[in-house]
Amino acid sequence: MTFAVTGRRLAQGIPVLVGVTLATFALTALIPGNVAQVLLGPRASPQQVRALAAAYGLNQPVWVQYGRYLARLAHGNFGYSPVLDQNVGTAIVQRAPATLLLVAYATVLAVGLGVPLGMAAARRAGRPADHAIRLAVVTGLSLPTFWVAVMLILFVALPTRMFPVAGYGAGFIAHLGYLFLPALALALTFIAVITRGLRASALHVLQEPYVTTARMKGLSRGQLMRRHVLRNALLPVVTIAGLNMAWLISGTVVVETVFAVPGMGQLLVNSVLDHDYQVVQGLVLVFAVFVVLVNIAADLLYAGLDPRVVVR
Amino acid sequence: MRISIRFLAAAAVVSLAGAVAACSSAATTGIGSARSSGQPVHGGTLKVALYSDIQNINPITSEDPVAQLMWGNWWQYAVYATPNGQSLQPMLATSWSITSDYKTYTFQIRPGVEFSDGEALTAEDVAWSWEYMISQSAAQMNFLAPRIASITAPGPLTVRVVFKTPYPYFLDDVSGFEAVIMPKALVEKEGWSAYLRHPVGTGPFVLTSWQRGASIQVTRNPHYWQHGLPYLDGITYLVMPDDQSRITAVESGTADVATQIPYNEVRSLSSRPGMYVANFPQSIDWNMVLNTLDPPLNNVLVRRAISLAINRAELEQAALYGNGVAAKTFLPDPAGLTFADPALNLYPYDPAKAKALLAQAGVRNLHLTLLLEPGQAEAATGAVIQADLAAVGIHLSLDTVSETSWLDDLTSQKFQLTTSFWQDISPNPINQIQYTMVPDYAAGCCKAFWSSLNDPAVIAAAQAATTAVGSHAALQPIFNKAQIAEAQAADPLPLYNDVTTPTLMSSRVHGFAENPYDGAYFAGIWLAS
Numbered sequence: 001m002t003f004a005v006t007g008r009r010l011a012q013g014i015p016v017l018v019g020v021t022l023a024t025f026a027l028t029a030l031i032p033g034n035v036a037q038v039l040l041g042p043r044a045s046p047q048q049v050r051a052l053a054a055a056y057g058l059n060q061p062v063w064v065q066y067g068r069y070l071a072r073l074a075h076g077n078f079g080y081s082p083v084l085d086q087n088v089g090t091a092i093v094q095r096a097p098a099t100l101l102l103v104a105y106a107t108v109l110a111v112g113l114g115v116p117l118g119m120a121a122a123r124r125a126g127r128p129a130d131h132a133i134r135l136a137v138v139t140g141l142s143l144p145t146f147w148v149a150v151m152l153i154l155f156v157a158l159p160t161r162m163f164p165v166a167g168y169g170a171g172f173i174a175h176l177g178y179l180f181l182p183a184l185a186l187a188l189t190f191i192a193v194i195t196r197g198l199r200a201s202a203l204h205v206l207q208e209p210y211v212t213t214a215r216m217k218g219l220s221r222g223q224l225m226r227r228h229v230l231r232n233a234l235l236p237v238v239t240i241a242g243l244n245m246a247w248l249i250s251g252t253v254v255v256e257t258v259f260a261v262p263g264m265g266q267l268l269v270n271s272v273l274d275h276d277y278q279v280v281q282g283l284v285l286v287f288a289v290f291v292v293l294v295n296i297a298a299d300l301l302y303a304g305l306d307p308r309v310v311v312r
Numbered sequence: 313m314r315i316s317i318r319f320l321a322a323a324a325v326v327s328l329a330g331a332v333a334a335c336s337s338a339a340t341t342g343i344g345s346a347r348s349s350g351q352p353v354h355g356g357t358l359k360v361a362l363y364s365d366i367q368n369i370n371p372i373t374s375e376d377p378v379a380q381l382m383w384g385n386w387w388q389y390a391v392y393a394t395p396n397g398q399s400l401q402p403m404l405a406t407s408w409s410i411t412s413d414y415k416t417y418t419f420q421i422r423p424g425v426e427f428s429d430g431e432a433l434t435a436e437d438v439a440w441s442w443e444y445m446i447s448q449s450a451a452q453m454n455f456l457a458p459r460i461a462s463i464t465a466p467g468p469l470t471v472r473v474v475f476k477t478p479y480p481y482f483l484d485d486v487s488g489f490e491a492v493i494m495p496k497a498l499v500e501k502e503g504w505s506a507y508l509r510h511p512v513g514t515g516p517f518v519l520t521s522w523q524r525g526a527s528i529q530v531t532r533n534p535h536y537w538q539h540g541l542p543y544l545d546g547i548t549y550l551v552m553p554d555d556q557s558r559i560t561a562v563e564s565g566t567a568d569v570a571t572q573i574p575y576n577e578v579r580s581l582s583s584r585p586g587m588y589v590a591n592f593p594q595s596i597d598w599n600m601v602l603n604t605l606d607p608p609l610n611n612v613l614v615r616r617a618i619s620l621a622i623n624r625a626e627l628e629q630a631a632l633y634g635n636g637v638a639a640k641t642f643l644p645d646p647a648g649l650t651f652a653d654p655a656l657n658l659y660p661y662d663p664a665k666a667k668a669l670l671a672q673a674g675v676r677n678l679h680l681t682l683l684l685e686p687g688q689a690e691a692a693t694g695a696v697i698q699a700d701l702a703a704v705g706i707h708l709s710l711d712t713v714s715e716t717s718w719l720d721d722l723t724s725q726k727f728q729l730t731t732s733f734w735q736d737i738s739p740n741p742i743n744q745i746q747y748t749m750v751p752d753y754a755a756g757c758c759k760a761f762w763s764s765l766n767d768p769a770v771i772a773a774a775q776a777a778t779t780a781v782g783s784h785a786a787l788q789p790i791f792n793k794a795q796i797a798e799a800q801a802a803d804p805l806p807l808y809n810d811v812t813t814p815t816l817m818s819s820r821v822h823g824f825a826e827n828p829y830d831g832a833y834f835a836g837i838w839l840a841s
Binding site: 042083098158266273274 | 361364368369523525526550552553554556560563565713714718732757762
């Protein structure tokens with residue numbers, strides 16, 4: 001049953017991905033200017049420009065170029081980057097680990113901080129601790145990621161000299177050190193989203209009759225919150241987290257640029273600046289696939305957490 | 313000429329580590345070098361924050377100034393430009409002689425030099441390397457192919473180059489472009505592509521790892537020919553495209569050097585403790601191009617009026633924050649090898665005369681549009697020129713477009729005015745003169761810097777300069793005539809010269825030096841403990 005549902009959901013994602021390829025291809029095609037001329041520079045002769053355009057099929061009608069692009073994708077070929085002088089797929093694979101680790105790290109930080117904060121706020125609803133947490137959460141939601149990243153560098157990394165401000169390091173332990181501040185910057189809004197969602201959900205659960213029953217059975221406050229409130233309150237948070245994963249991934253573009261993390265986000269920025277459209281198209285597609293997969297996973301997880309939910 | 317295909321931002325490398333010892337006084341004092349005080353210390357790994365990764369390591373096709381800078385770690389030239397860019401000195405060639413007709417060059421190759429794989433450098437390697445690069449149709453040096461009669465190695469350490477016609481710039485050419493010296497036997501054995509994956513040269517370091525988009529690692533060449541050098545065990549280059557990230561990397565100790573610091577940061581960074589800003593010379597000439605295809609810019613009086621209306625000193629301050637110089641000739645500073653003669657002072661500021669010229673031309677209520685690329689310097693340039701032209705009665709609209717649109721409009725000549733630049737990639741001056749003054753410079757490119765100016769007097773002056781033969785002193789008056797002819801035609805209009813590359817360094821870094829053609833001297837760098 002789960003395999004069938006997963007397969008159906010994956011199949012439903014295909015039109016979304018085709019739409020993404022169409023949108024990114026159309027956008028890059030609409031950008032004014034001759035890509036071959038940009039790659040060769042202003043001192044290239046017209047013959048050289050024409051030769052490069054022909055070599056990359058840029059002299060073909062846009063719909064022909066798009067058709068060839070889809071055909072290449074069907075064979076797992078993302079194209080070739082003349083700027084990087086390597087296959088786009090290879091370039092993305094080389095940079096994917098840093099981005100995936102950054103996203104995972106930020107998720108762990110967000111859940112690790114957001115869940116206790118949300119539960120603490122719900123448990124102390126209406127009291128000063130709740131107000132303080134809600135104020136911090138609203139502040140966190142309001143701060144743009146790039147600004148948070150710069151502030152972390154200026155007021156945490158530089159004075160303490162405890163955290164590297166740029167790069168990725170060598171080895172897993174070094175990666176964790178290098179990515180701590182980028183992950184924290186990325187996680188801040190996510191923490192706020194989880195905290196708010198969990199607080200609201202937990203407050204709702206606390207009104208449920210089964211919670212009253214559990215309380216009457218003599219469960220301690222801690223046991224009650226962990227066993228009955230948290231588990232049931234997490235359900236809507238899973239949905240919220242799934243939806244916000246797209247935001248988290250897009251945030252890597254900014255954070256990786258500020259912290260010079262050699263991931264897919266930084267590659268995307270560089271490729272846009274270098275007019276390396278093959279890489280831009282490949283990266284946007286990979287990001288889209290990631291978002292689709294995360295949302296499918298959230299749906300399935302939701303069903304796993306709540307047997308009443310049936311995913312069709 | 314093949315040089316024409318090179319992107320304006322390209323820069324030549326003259327590398328060379330060993331140069332530092334050969335001319336330590338030049339590398340440790342004055343323009344072009346970082347501070348160097350105290351006793352050099354051996355050991356340590358320098359961390360350099362680079363503004364971009366190597367995009368193309370292949371010297372035949374690379375348009376990439378970062379790659380050209382990085383070559384200096386592992387490749388060297390026969391001749392190199394000094395850090396101030398004003399003279400050429402020996403590197404892998406210890407001496408040379410040139411016949412009085414400038415047709416035969418004979419080089420003596422340095423004995424005892426080994427490649428990083430331990431093989432000895434021979435004259436055969438040098439002759440083959442030059443021949444190989446010049447024969448590649450995509451290479452910059454290919455423009456020499458029709459001029460050269462032969463390149464031979466008549467002795468184990470002697471190379472002879474014979475030209476069909478007199479040619480006085482071969483030393484300039486082999487100090488830059490792709491004239492790196494490679495091991496003939498190894499390249500022929502491995503093949504070009506395989507060789508480029510693990511390039512072997514005579515430079516002070518060896519490329520040991522390259523994580524694309526992230527880092528490049530070079531380590532000490534155990535066979536390096538200069539005794540006691542390099543000082544460093546290695547250099548790690550960290551790719552950090554964001555300006556602020558590079559700066560904070562040095563501030564936090566993550567990196568020791570940050571390249572390409574924005575001009576507007578130089579002053580504040582210069583006063584920070586524990587670091588300093590080294591200004592390496594570069595040779596870039598920013599111009600305003602006037603499209604002469606349509607009136608009134610086809611009228612030389614209007615073009616001269618526009619030139620006289622621009623306050624270039626004010627413009628330089630706005631665009632480069634005092635890190636450049638107002639243009640006085642279209643050839644970039646630094647003077648010396650390039651024949652630039654700022655004393656000519658060909659672009660004065662005289663708004664009264666500008667008004668008189670406009671009246672003489674019968675032009676009133678002139679409306680023009682200046683096409684600009686995005687960028688701080690471009691925006692400042694546009695604003696100042698707009699105000700200057702308004703003062704003489706010319707209404708200027710600014711049209712800022714994306715780089716791709718700008719390039720499209722430039723090459724299809726859909727503009728009235730625009731800005732662009734030239735960067736010297738070797739001391740050889742004839743390429744800039746031809747690109748700027750001759751409409752059909754190469755294979756349909758580039759319409760006299762895209763101005764479409766076709767002035768017989770300008771073309772004749774360019775031809776005279778580019779075909780003249782003689783000593784530098786004898787050639788200078790001929791090149792001055794070319795500079796004057798270009799100024800009288802008033803298109804393109806030089807604005808300012810970008811003469812320094814600000815580089816942020818930790819106080820620990822000593823002996824870092826670069827010349828104006830992006831050649832860096834890596835062997836002499838050392839880190840204070």
